[in-house]
Amino acid sequence: MRKRTPLSGETTPTENDRQFVTALSRGLDVLRCFRPKDRTGLSNRDLAERTGLPNSTISRLTYTLLQTGYLLYDEPTGRYRIGVPALSLGFACLGSMPIRDAAKEHMQRLADYAGDGVQVALGARDEHTVTYLACARAENGMMSLQLGVGSRISLARSAMGRAYVAGCKPEERAEILELLADHYGPDRWPTILDGIESAAAQISETGFYVNYGGWHDGVHSVAVPFPMPGDATPDMAINLGGPAHFLTKERMENDLGPRLLNVAQSLRLHVTQV
Incomplete structure (x- = not known):
């Protein structure tokens, strides 16, 4: 059985x-299986x-979740889809994070400022992925990244994921590395770990991490950790x-990286004043 990784400070069930x-726990694991791309259930x-x-x-x-409305069943295909009650959980989660509202304007x-095709996002960890909690795109800009609130990206390979690992508490970092080592296996893990450690070193030096095609070919991204108190x-x-x-490279390292770091610093100031 795939076990949920405990949050920092939790004991392993x-x-x-x-x-x-x-x-x-198993019922929640079933709900977590569904992804936006699973359109046919x-x-x-x-x-x-x-x-x-x-x-x-x-x-x-699935029978229990069907009876409670959290799943819907399509008899001709024999497939399940997420039901409307599950949506209320997502909105309740987002509503409990006032930092999202403060972050949106920034x-x-x-x-x-960054321009067409650029997306700015705020995300948090979900096992070996990162889930987008808020997104912003340039007005009238072309749609480059087909990602929105609820999208999940790699914790180990994306700029956001590696920044998260660099900024989390030491106990959680140890848990994450153990989880990822098991997920990627002994052949792939050394290369993945090198990328994670390189990101941590870059963040220690500049405050931000730039990823050149490490998540997807043709996509460059920069990220900053944003740990929360409590x-x-x-x-x-x-x-x-x-x-x-x-x-x-010049724009990411000399312009957009520092600007993203300024956004994170402004939001940290907001958090301390609330």
């Missing part, structure tokens, strides 16, 4: 932990493959990305 409800077999759970367990979980201003709001990272031909 075990079968002997009487406070931990395994059935609830997922079958029980798909869900079993993504969770590592037995087919019989998946059948009981992000939009930077996106407009445990009520997740740590985050802010990034700016777009077409490589438009975001040159």
